[in-house]
Amino acid sequence: MIISKPIKKAIISTSKPIREMLKQHLWAKMLAAMFLGIVVGIALNPSTGWTSHEQGLIVGNWLALPGKLFLSLIQMVVVPLVFASIVQGIASNEDTVFLKKLGLRLGVYFVLTSCVAIVIGIFVTMIINPGQYMDTTGLDLYQENPLPPAAEETLDSPTIGTMPDYLINLLPNNPLHAMVNTQMLQVVIFAIIIGIALVSVKPRNSRPLLDLMDSIQSVCMTIVQWAMYIAPLAVFGLLAQIVIQVGLEALFGMAAYVATAILGLLLVLCTYCIAVFFVTGMSAAEFLRKIRPVQILAFSTSSSAAVMPLSLQTAEEELKVRPGISQFIIPLGTTINMDGTALYQAAATIFLAQVFNVDLSSTALLIILVTSVGASIGTPATPGAGIVILATILTSVGIPTAGIAIILGVDRILDMCRTSVNVTGDLTASLLMNKWLK
Ligand code: ASP
Numbered sequence: 001m002i003i004s005k006p007i008k009k010a011i012i013s014t015s016k017p018i019r020e021m022l023k024q025h026l027w028a029k030m031l032a033a034m035f036l037g038i039v040v041g042i043a044l045n046p047s048t049g050w051t052s053h054e055q056g057l058i059v060g061n062w063l064a065l066p067g068k069l070f071l072s073l074i075q076m077v078v079v080p081l082v083f084a085s086i087v088q089g090i091a092s093n094e095d096t097v098f099l100k101k102l103g104l105r106l107g108v109y110f111v112l113t114s115c116v117a118i119v120i121g122i123f124v125t126m127i128i129n130p131g132q133y134m135d136t137t138g139l140d141l142y143q144e145n146p147l148p149p150a151a152e153e154t155l156d157s158p159t160i161g162t163m164p165d166y167l168i169n170l171l172p173n174n175p176l177h178a179m180v181n182t183q184m185l186q187v188v189i190f191a192i193i194i195g196i197a198l199v200s201v202k203p204r205n206s207r208p209l210l211d212l213m214d215s216i217q218s219v220c221m222t223i224v225q226w227a228m229y230i231a232p233l234a235v236f237g238l239l240a241q242i243v244i245q246v247g248l249e250a251l252f253g254m255a256a257y258v259a260t261a262i263l264g265l266l267l268v269l270c271t272y273c274i275a276v277f278f279v280t281g282m283s284a285a286e287f288l289r290k291i292r293p294v295q296i297l298a299f300s301t302s303s304s305a306a307v308m309p310l311s312l313q314t315a316e317e318e319l320k321v322r323p324g325i326s327q328f329i330i331p332l333g334t335t336i337n338m339d340g341t342a343l344y345q346a347a348a349t350i351f352l353a354q355v356f357n358v359d360l361s362s363t364a365l366l367i368i369l370v371t372s373v374g375a376s377i378g379t380p381a382t383p384g385a386g387i388v389i390l391a392t393i394l395t396s397v398g399i400p401t402a403g404i405a406i407i408l409g410v411d412r413i414l415d416m417c418r419t420s421v422n423v424t425g426d427l428t429a430s431l432l433m434n435k436w437l438k
Contacts, residue, residue, distance in 0.1 A: 131354020
């Protein structure tokens with residue numbers, strides 16, 4: 001094909017800024033990688049006939065290699081990084097009155113925002129009623145089907161009778177065991193206790209440990225920086241693999257349910273932008289531009305934990321949050337503040353109630369609210385964790401847990417979306433607290 005000179009010139013002049021943008025901005029690289037990943041995934045999905053099922057799986061596995069390398073590098077440092085960041089975050093606030101204020105406000109804030117997200121989830125799902133679009137023939141089959149293995153494990157999650165034991169077990173009597181087993185909630189609690197103890201001892205005694213924490217944090221962040229070099233490649237490969245495996249039709253099949261959950265997540269995102277604007281004066285466009293790499297990385301990795309280091313960096317460098325605040329809120333929020341997950345769990349519960357024709361009384365809705373807040377706090381910040389913990393909520397209101405099998409097929413796409421909202425929630429919290437606690 002012969003391209004005339006002016007057209008060539010026009011192509012070069014328009015592609016130049018794009019190339020420049022790709023060179024300079026991480027988010028542009030990741031967005032391009034995401035798009036390419038989806039295109040390649042569609043092309044290599046067995047439904048096109050270009051590859052067989054087995055070939056697709058093999059190619060997908062190889063394409064995902066950089067992504068897995070990226071995730072392993074991050075996972076390698078996530079426990080020491082979370083621990084060191086929280087201890088430092090607390091200890092750098094030498095003023096204990098300030099600490100109390102921050103802790104208290106943060107606790108209230110996390111619970112309140114989760115409640116708002118859950119209420120949005122319940123309302124949107126009740127109004128749209130996506131359950132009515134589901135073909136319910138064959139549901140008996142689901143009833144008989146065993147649970148996904150991971151969901152079964154959670155069925156012995158706390159009941160009202162076992163709650164005291166559950167609560168006391170959150171306090172790790174062997175912190176090293178908690179660290180080795182990546183029990184993040186326990187690690188966070190241990191870090192908070194050490195941080196508070198450090199503030200309470202004489203500076204002569206706390207200094208060596210604080211220096212050590214500082215050193216651990218810098219070393220971990222350097223490793224994260226290395227991992228970030230391959231982030232676009234990771235995004236490309238992980239997305240290509242998902243689309244090869246799941247295919248786009250699987251995602252379209254339950255379109256109404258997916259659309260409902262995504263709408264709810266978008267509403268939560270809008271709520272964040274409005275809160276940021278009113279409290280800090282930062283426009284939604286500016287806020288979203290600054291946090292874009294974090295959201296894209298969360299979308300492609302489906303893991304708030306994997307994005308935690310980048311969130312920390314973004315909070316401090318882009319949003320100008322004071323380290324004393326961000327180092328406390330981001331690692332803590334990554335572990336316990338999951339508004340996207342809370343919304344998703346409530347929406348999924350209502351949807352399955354509609355599918356199984358379970359009538360939900362106002363008490364049942366209240367139970368969903370309370371258990372979803374608890375469940376989102378306890379959900380590990382890893383891919384697919386939200387759907388596993390969902391089993392707890394379903395049992396609490398008498399919906400067959402086998403319903404999880406129905407929504408499993410589209411969980412990945414929703415996981416990507418809710419993780420992006422989860423990390424946005426943490427960044428919003430640090431921005432707001434930064435402003436409120438001068
Ligand atoms: N993947 C989510 C996260 O890491 C948790 C979930 O599955 O909802 O934030």
